[in-house]
Amino acid sequence: MSVKQTIELPQGNLDSGNMLVNIGPQHPATHGVLRLLCELDGETIVQIDPDIGYLHSSFEKLGEFRTWNQIVPLTDRMDYLAPLMYNCVYVMAVEKLMDLKVTERCKVVRVLCMEMERIFSHLLWLGTTAIDVGAFTPFLYAFQERERIYKLHEAFTGARITTSATRIGGMMADLPEGWTDQLRNFVETFPETLDEIDSLLTRNGIHLGRTQGIGTISGSDAVNAGFTGPNLRASGIDYDLRKDRPYYDYETYTFEVPIGKNGDCYDRYLVRMEEMRQSLKILDQALRRLPGGPINVDDPRVSLPSKTDCMNDMESMIHHFKIVTEGVRVPPGDCYFAIEGSKGELGMYVVSDGGEKPVRWRVRPPSFVNLSVLPQLAEGHQVSDLIMINASLDIVLGEIDR
């Protein structure tokens, strides 16, 4: 064997055919463990095949082996950017199937949670999307504000991300003392930061150039593709579950639904910015109307008797024992319940045969359906635009892969 090794140069045709490029799965610009297999003609995208499933944990299968209340912790692990929203929609679906009416206080507390999470999720989207097109400052501003919501999570549930705050028939606990004051403080001071971010991006020449006319989709195409949430509304279709299929008295809150016109990345940005302001309006109204009274429903099917009762009479003791050991029982039937999630229509489809575990628990994943449109949106654009289009869809891979 000789020490000298010849380097073989590739022979034959070196013409410039299409190139196959992997983006991700470990890349910050894919916003999660997403792999995009791109066929490129120079800088231009010919074809994309998104490859998902890297975070697949089979939550839906796991759910079939857990009691109804034990599923709650699985829900916040799906969308770790808006965990309380997922906690809420799951129990709301089960309560609808059980025909269980939660207390007035619980309703308003859940509205507070859901609207807070909308801001929470949109802020992460705003920061990471801005950083994808080179604007670093909005990212820092947005994350500073998110930190305040993290603190609210922590004060309420004891956890920053894995909140698991809801139970069938109520919440795991009532709001701690002083929590609403902290939230009110956030509602009052946050618009200032939002205005600052707005002034950095909305009329910024570079941002406009990177977003206007990029990733355009018409209203009818968006409906056909299954777009929901801000992505659909950016294309000019007025569909918001809080108005069209109201739940939790949303029809009594005063707020507007921002509608876009062009269906491009810039409109998606504008719609989300305005949604945050509208969420603040809802938060303000909900804080004003937050009633007193119990947070958990008094229904023997789901609620535990008080400790004093358990210690004093036999029936309460047995009742307590049965609920803890067997779990809640849900009547046979199926129910599809959806809310206006931060990313689109977030639905839960639960099927029960009357037992203590679900037969099927299905999540209607908004990001999953939104991401499936990416190939259609990005073809013909450049690679750098692909990053912007992907960011503008606001996906979360935990929920796509489930």
Add this chain to the structure above:
Amino acid sequence: MTEGKVSMIEAMVDVFGSAITGSEIQCGDQQVVHVEPSNNLEILTWLKDTEGYDYDLLLDVTAVDYGSIPGVEVVYQLWSITNKQLLRIKCALPEDSLKIRSVADLWGSANWLEREVYDLFGVQFEGHPDLRRILMPKNYSEGHPLRKDFPLRGRFSREKQTELALKQDYEDYYSPEQLEGFGQRSDD
């Protein structure tokens, strides 16, 4: 609310006759219609295109394996943006023929949703443009995880699963055309 729904069911029965096998209301206000799987495409096309119903948004395609009943039930969730109506269509597939026609030509959103049902339940969607696994790995050979007869830990032992994971190859991720066409496999 219910009157409009009743007349819609009647209209469906008028047009499709015995293909509509039943209807019910779940949870007070959720309309469910059971249809024959062999007529799914015609019925969904009719619901989408008929004036006055306009179920233009396909929210979800999923399936349920009840365990107690053999076979799989495919479930479509529809929403009409103009009429603000929700509708659930169910097609029960017998165990020996888990196939149904794809609606991917009607709604773009059905493409990935049907792929997911195929991946997790093993339902064949005939006429689907690109029916392959989506959440599980492409070379996954243990079956379809959301079926009730699939054990929670998988069919294979841990050793076998590790062995298969380590044996993965280029071909599991790229089609032969991609490998040939783009010169990734220079050693052959």
